Amino acid sequence: MSAEAIEAGRTAPPGRLRRLQSLRAGRVLALTAVAVGLFLYFAISAPHFLSSANLFDIARVSAFLLIVAVPMTYLFIALQLDLSVGSVYGFCAVLMGVAVSSWGASLWVAAIVAVAAGAAVGIVNGVVTQVIGVPAFIATLAGFSLFRGLANGIAGGNPVTYVDARGHGFSSLANGTFLGGVPSQAAWGLAIFVIGWFVLRFTRFGSHVYATGGNEAAAAATGINSRRVKFVLFVMSGASCGLVAALQGGWLLQGDPSTGTGFELQVIAAVIIGGVAITGGAGSVYGTLLGVAIIGMLSNGLVLMGVQANWQQFYVGLLIGIVASAEVGINRRNDVRRMIRRMWRARGTAVSTGRADRPSGQKRS
Amino acid sequence: MKSPSLSTTAYAGASNGESSERPPFLRMRGLCKSFGHVTALSEVDLDLREGQVVALCGDNGAGKSTLVSMLSGVIEPDDGTIEVDGQPTYMTSPLRAQELGIATVYQNLALVEQRDVAANMFLGQEPVRLGVIVDRARMVDEATRVIQRLRVGLPSVRTLVGDLSGGQRQAVAVARAMLRGSRMLLMDEPTAALGVRESRRVIELIQEVRSEGQAVVVISHNMEDVFDVADRIVVFRLGRKIADEERAGLQREDLVSLLVHGCRSEEAGER
Numbered sequence A: 001m002s003a004e005a006i007e008a009g010r011t012a013p014p015g016r017l018r019r020l021q022s023l024r025a026g027r028v029l030a031l032t033a034v035a036v037g038l039f040l041y042f043a044i045s046a047p048h049f050l051s052s053a054n055l056f057d058i059a060r061v062s063a064f065l066l067i068v069a070v071p072m073t074y075l076f077i078a079l080q081l082d083l084s085v086g087s088v089y090g091f092c093a094v095l096m097g098v099a100v101s102s103w104g105a106s107l108w109v110a111a112i113v114a115v116a117a118g119a120a121v122g123i124v125n126g127v128v129t130q131v132i133g134v135p136a137f138i139a140t141l142a143g144f145s146l147f148r149g150l151a152n153g154i155a156g157g158n159p160v161t162y163v164d165a166r167g168h169g170f171s172s173l174a175n176g177t178f179l180g181g182v183p184s185q186a187a188w189g190l191a192i193f194v195i196g197w198f199v200l201r202f203t204r205f206g207s208h209v210y211a212t213g214g215n216e217a218a219a220a221a222t223g224i225n226s227r228r229v230k231f232v233l234f235v236m237s238g239a240s241c242g243l244v245a246a247l248q249g250g251w252l253l254q255g256d257p258s259t260g261t262g263f264e265l266q267v268i269a270a271v272i273i274g275g276v277a278i279t280g281g282a283g284s285v286y287g288t289l290l291g292v293a294i295i296g297m298l299s300n301g302l303v304l305m306g307v308q309a310n311w312q313q314f315y316v317g318l319l320i321g322i323v324a325s326a327e328v329g330i331n332r333r334n335d336v337r338r339m340i341r342r343m344w345r346a347r348g349t350a351v352s353t354g355r356a357d358r359p360s361g362q363k364r365s
Numbered sequence B: 001m002k003s004p005s006l007s008t009t010a011y012a013g014a015s016n017g018e019s020s021e022r023p024p025f026l027r028m029r030g031l032c033k034s035f036g037h038v039t040a041l042s043e044v045d046l047d048l049r050e051g052q053v054v055a056l057c058g059d060n061g062a063g064k065s066t067l068v069s070m071l072s073g074v075i076e077p078d079d080g081t082i083e084v085d086g087q088p089t090y091m092t093s094p095l096r097a098q099e100l101g102i103a104t105v106y107q108n109l110a111l112v113e114q115r116d117v118a119a120n121m122f123l124g125q126e127p128v129r130l131g132v133i134v135d136r137a138r139m140v141d142e143a144t145r146v147i148q149r150l151r152v153g154l155p156s157v158r159t160l161v162g163d164l165s166g167g168q169r170q171a172v173a174v175a176r177a178m179l180r181g182s183r184m185l186l187m188d189e190p191t192a193a194l195g196v197r198e199s200r201r202v203i204e205l206i207q208e209v210r211s212e213g214q215a216v217v218v219i220s221h222n223m224e225d226v227f228d229v230a231d232r233i234v235v236f237r238l239g240r241k242i243a244d245e246e247r248a249g250l251q252r253e254d255l256v257s258l259l260v261h262g263c264r265s266e267e268a269g270e271r
């Protein structure tokens, strides 16, 4: 790097200099536009989409996704992931049922049991990944199978119902409405979103999450305990599964061992559509909110338009493919450009800005 | 703890005669480190005094970065002792080293590209309000102040590090160490990616820091920088310390010969 380069850096127009920064802002803006566009499209073409009952329905369904997607966003930023969330959701749902029907606990106590069980599973995931050192993908894949099996085994394959449970105060907290029909699930989702957004953006812990995924060696060299950060994230993820299980239990008054089947993929889809950096170190809870909203509107709107439910997965998959390709394509745009140029055999003086994409070369474990 | 009557400036260019009065800030004895079959450092003794700039020289792979990593708590020695102010000390973590007032410019810079300059300068040491909330305003102010002192050409401390040139990134790493080190600065090739003017500025800053009474260790392959700024020159070769001289006692040819042949020029001539 020559002295001239630094001089050039000082005088270069901001447009050229702040490429990463503007790309990132552009992505959030584009995602917001997609969400708003989708909303307008369905508002115009899907009958009853705009009715308050339907919008509340979307909110109710999306809230559970959001509650688990917030900690998943943290995990992705820190270059980790949790594949066990769907199974832990089911396990906690069954455990809540057992607490009420077998131990005679009230709904309140059972709800606390569910959340505590989720957090305990998170501690196990944290120990296996951060203390023993098993890669998160493998450790939580084991949990994915283990906790579904445990849920099925405990419940004997059938839902545990508890319609005559005590403590209906919790039931109304989990499934009531307020302010003229807003479902309480939506309020829970909103609360988790606000807390999650605030902590990631404004607290020291949030900064350490970004640093851990951005460059773990740098985080360690400056005294950040990245292992502890990641451990806490797994506990948060587990506890969030317990929370959705408790909310669902208070609503349906049963614990079905198949609860949350495929849920982990929906959560991860929402996080990726929300624009978290697949290579870690960047992403936002706001983006995840948009990802959740997009998935929620898609599945609801397509049904209202008469598209078969079977096709929903196709559209969600299409969206993930497009978003991921766009992100990777933007990050590697110089390579892509060069490749296209080579294909056309027009080899002019290739302009390389020469910035290595990821010198640290970290991989999601 | 150090007694206030002992002014640190008295140690600027401290000679061996004074060393018996007070233990050096940092004393290493018999430090060893191996990576598998590679012996990165063996039996290294070194004293670092406040108000003194020590230059570490040696070929690539001589073990200089390994020594710096040990003093900043990133790696632990296999054997040997480190004393700080005469007290045996274990540099078990970077946090421990920071508590002792030791700050480091790492050779790989240790920056997070996806974060901005201010966040990187306070990485792991973010000032907080109410116990948890990062005080962004203070971070931006203080980062700006240090960057200005360094006279680096940076658009703003809110720029992402990933958007900076190599030289600008190195300047950020240097600025971060300046901000944090209260007693000792370790700089592993701090001018490698800098232009002529920026390098000069870093050398000037090292001189300022010395006059404030800090200990400075600087690794550089630039002879001019070494002879300009160092009070003492230490040469490493294949993991061993082969020379430890006051600058005045070392000729340029001697240093070159030490680096190339592993011995002084007259000795090299005799062979």
Ligand SMILES: Nc1ncnc2c1ncn2[C@@H]1O[C@H](COP(=O)(O)OP(=O)(O)O)[C@@H](O)[C@H]1O
Residues within 6 Å of the ligand: B035, B038, B039, B040, B058, B059, B060, B061, B062, B063, B064, B065, B066, B067
């Ligand atoms: N983390 C590591 N793992 C394995 N070998 C290492 C590691 N760090 C340094 N080494 C080896 O130790 C020796 C000294 O390296 P280093 O201290 O980086 O030298 P210098 O900074 O003087 O160029 C080299 O042979 C290097 O390959």
Ligand SMILES: [Mg+2]
Residues within 6 Å of the ligand: B064, B065, B066, B107, B188
């Ligand atoms: Mg080195």
